[in-house]
Amino acid sequence: MAQLSDDCFAFGGALMSVDEAQALIAARIPPAEGEEIVALTAARGRVLAHDLVAATPLPPFANAAVDGWAFRHADLRPDAPTRLVEAGRVAAGHRAARPLAPGEASRVFTGAPMPPGADSCVMQEDATREGSAILVPPGLKRGANARPAGEDVAAGALALPAGRLIGPAEAGLAAALGRATLQVRRLPRVGVFSTGDELAEPGGALAPAQTFDSNRFTLLSLLGGLPCVASDLGIVPDDAARTAAALTTAARDHDLLLTSGGVSTGEEDHVRSAIEASGKLVFWRLAVKPGRPAAMGVLPRAGSDFAAGGTPVVGLPGNPVAAVVCFLHLARPLLLRLAGAQDRPLPRFAATADFTYRKKAGRREYVRVTLATDDGQTRARKFPREGAGLLTSLTESDGFAELPEAITGVAPGDRITVLPFAGML
Structure with a gap:
């Protein structure tokens, strides 16, 4: 389990920026303990x-980079072909029988060790054979077509x-x-919950007013591309006591818990209160759209002093698109920290906006876009529908346009940053 320092885990109530949340994770989340040989x-x-x-x-020894002949560069004439006597043959996996003498060239093949004394090679297509000799054209540089050791x-x-x-x-x-x-x-152990009485397991029957749970499977799939062992912990009903019990129990043998739903301000949103009841709330509400109702906390582990460590919990929004945005910017960097991995920024590239959009300053927004190449430029077109609950907006678009906090709008022709779904989702 990770040993988390909790001296800054005091929730102040203000919206936290994405950069502030990631900086907190980088500063306060150490790698999970344990190593193994594989x-x-x-x-x-x-x-x-x-x-x-x-x-x-x-490579462990100097070797030929081409099929051809190896020779001493000092033997070459600078302005005319040089006639060298062919002496010996070295194939890959074998060594030369003797050092190369001045005026000699050894037949070599790609990967073969360079004969002692040789420092350059000529490709067989560029040399001319004359009986027992070869003609090497002028202009070859010292070390040509040869790979030095190291x-x-x-x-x-x-x-x-x-x-x-x-x-x-x-x-x-x-x-x-x-x-x-x-x-x-060691691979961190990650437990994944969904929350809500409105959710049913795929493959089963829907009760009135229910929908099939999708977030859990999206998150488990996202975790499949990261260094962890993910566990499906099912659906937790909208019940304060059962939510608290499920989180407390799971914290005992997991290095990270992910939930979706239950972190907003409704009477049936119990994840945040469950974290506060038995652990510490690091932050709640992120200055990002979609995805503001996101929370991070830490729960104590059974049988341990809470001050010495705990299990981080990331409460993701219930809307599918918001859950993905917050996963990528909160859960993903947190998990990489737990795994002891180097920072791996999300892929980004520049594109030209082909849409108009207005936004509030002070909030980072992620707009779903489709991409097309026009006159050698990558153009981003806004997906026609904006709802954070639209799963098809992820399957039918190509990425997120990342609109930073400082800007208040986008106009056609503006240069923007795009996070492509390819390789990420």
């Missing part, structure tokens, strides 16, 4: 626990820093450095 084949999606330092250089990573150099999320490229680099296993951080 096979490289099982390391994808895990977080490296310690710096990976190269024990040997990569060109990629020098011995003793940092190859991958602690906190790096392991993907295909990282796994390949670790393998190239001879690592069959990696020491990684």
Whole structure:
């Protein structure tokens, strides 16, 4: 479990900006404790626990980058072809029989060790064979078509820093450095609730005035792309005692709890009061649209001194689009902190607005947009409907236009920032 410091966990009542919330998370949420060793084949999606330092250089020896001939650059004539005597042949996985003498060229193949004495290569397409000799054209630079030892990573150099999320490229680099296993951080355990009497389980029957729960499955899917072990904790009814009991119980064996719904000001919104009853409310209400009714708190763990640590809880709004926005900006960075991962900003790129929009200053807004390329420019068009409960606004659009707190509107032709759904949702 993480050991959270709670000396700043005093809710003041004002709306908190997205940047302030993320800064608080970065300052106050330490990684969950625990490490393990995993096979490289099982390391994808895990977080490296310690710096990976190269024990040997990569590549481990100077080698040919092409099929051709290796030679001493000092033997070349600067302004005319140079005739070199062919001496020896080195294939990948083998070593030269002897050092290369002046005036000689050795036949080499891609990946083969450079013969001792050789420092450059000519591609076979660029050389001319004349019996037992080859002609090397002028103009080749010293070191041409040759890869020095350590060109990629020098011995003793940092190859991958602690906190790096392991993907295909990282796994390949670790393998190239001879690592069959990696020491990684323990995956945080995340519990996911939905709240509300109006929700029914998909696959079952709907009672009058009920809808099928969708947020829980959206959140579990989002968590599937992050370094964690997610647990489906079902639906909690609109009951204060049962909500408090469910959160308290789940806090015992989870590193993070996510809820959706129940954090607004209605009489049947019990998540916030449950957090306040047994834990600490860090903040409530975020200066963001959609998504203002969002809360973060920390609950004590059974059998431990609360001051020494606790389980963070993120209460997300009930509306699906608002839940996604708040997940991306609150739950995601919090989870990455718990996982010990480096900061991984959400993908963003610039686009040209193809719509008009007015907003309030002091609040960050996320507008759903579709994207199109026109005359080499990426243009963002506002999705025609704005409701935070419209799931189709996520499936039928391409991303969020991120409108910062300072601006009060967008006009066609304005440059804006877009967070694409591809690779994020």
